[in-house]
Amino acid sequence: MNTPIAAELFPAGEILADELDARGWTQADFAEVLGRPAQFVSEIISGKKEITRESAAQIGAALGTSAEFWLNLQDSYLLWKQSQDDRIQDNLSAVKTRAQLRELAPVPLLVKRGYITATDVQSQAYEVLNLFGKRSFEDPSGISFAARRSNHEKNVTVLQEAWAACVRATASALDAAPYSRKALEDLARTLSSRARDPQAFAEFQTLFAEVGVRLVYVEAFPGGKLDGCAMLVDGHPVIGISGRGNRLDKILFTILHETAHILLGHLVDNGEVILDDLSDDSANNEAEADQLASELAISSPLPAVPDRVHSSWIKEQASNLGVHPITLIGRLQKKGDLSWKTTLVRNAPTVIAQLESWKSPIPS
Incomplete structure (x- = not known):
């Protein structure tokens, strides 16, 4: 004022x-x-x-x-x-801009990640506004979000909005073939089998681009509490992965969950972003996406679980199902058939190194 x-x-x-x-x-x-x-x-x-x-x-x-x-x-x-002092007024203007930037985005983190390269505050403001699709600080957000939790009182945080903005910006700099729903569904049904080899995750970005989906890895923002997101950018479906959880099965399920949003037609071409914290309660479209993702992860019925589950049983059943053992362990944990503290997850494979190998251009 x-x-x-x-x-x-x-x-x-x-x-x-x-x-x-x-x-x-x-x-x-x-x-x-x-x-x-x-x-x-x-x-x-x-x-x-x-x-x-x-x-x-x-x-x-x-x-x-x-x-x-x-x-x-x-x-x-x-x-x-x-x-009347121009020097003082310039300083006050910079203070105001820094405060507005602080409210809108985690500037130091965006600088560290390379999404902001400017060093003076006015140029930083220009880059941040461009990242968020805004012309001024007073403009409404250039990114809108779909409800994603049973608790609709939880607002999207600054960190979450900034992370989604980075996903969108990175995706806009990637190429992809024309989108084919059938080709995406066919690919999705092979992911669990491919994921038996953790190194296969390095190929996922290319495979998704071939069916018209831009798959992006933007490392989770500390405190962001997001696993992934789905949106449309320039008419192309986009999946953003944060890598939260690190474990192969958690990353795989996040990719499949976001893929399910696309296959189920949950995306709308108005800039709306579906943000997913998969540790939170599911509601509406989330439950539907969870169900399809579960079917894509393990398509065959699960075996009866013995009273005492040994690693040999896990390996045998995972082989029968055509999935990585940690994928089966994760499913049994989700169902409550295995404790979250089970020692079977010891030395579980991570795939962050493979995600980091994906193309991640920073838009100019």
Whole structure:
């Protein structure tokens, strides 16, 4: 909100001098009234000394005014004088811009990740606004989000919106073939089998691009609490993966979950982003996407689980199902047939190195 500032204000000392003239008092007379040295009054009138709370109270008592009157006169003049100083105003403008940037985005993190390259605040503001698809800080967000949790009171956080903006920006710099729903579904049904070899994740981005989907890895933002997202960019479906969880089965399920959103027609071409925190409760489209992702991950019925599950049983059943053992373990944990603390997950494979091998261009 802009506060109107008077065209010109005058120092409190000048007004005090006028008051003394009106009373026919000299500065020496007034100093005697105050019980102060004459130099004290002279320096206040000349503006060399600021009025303090104590001196304002004395002046007010002598002239029949309040202490606040003199303090306000002085502050109003000093603020007006400050408003005329271009250097100070430039500094204040930079302070305001930095505050707006802080509210909109985690700037230090975006600098670290390479999405912001500018060093001066105004250029940083331009890059951040461009990243978020906004023309100014006052514009509504250039990214809209679909409801994704049973608790609709949970708002999208600054970190989550920034992460989605980075996914969109990265995806916009990637190429992909025309989208084919059938080809995507066919590919999705092979992912669990391919994932038996963790190194296969390195090929996923290329495979998805061949069926018209831009698959992007943007490392999770600390505290972002997101596994993935799905959106449309330039008419192409986009899947963003954060790598949260690290484990092969968790990353695989996130990819399949976002793929399910695409196959089920949940995406709309209005910039709306589906954000997924798969540790949260599912609702509406999320439950539907969870169900399809589960079927894509393991298409055959699960075997009966013995009272005591050994690694040999896991390996045998995973081989029968055509999936990696950790994929089966993850499913059994999700169903409650295995404890989340089971030792069977010890040395579970991670695929972050494979995700980091994907193309991740930073838009200019």
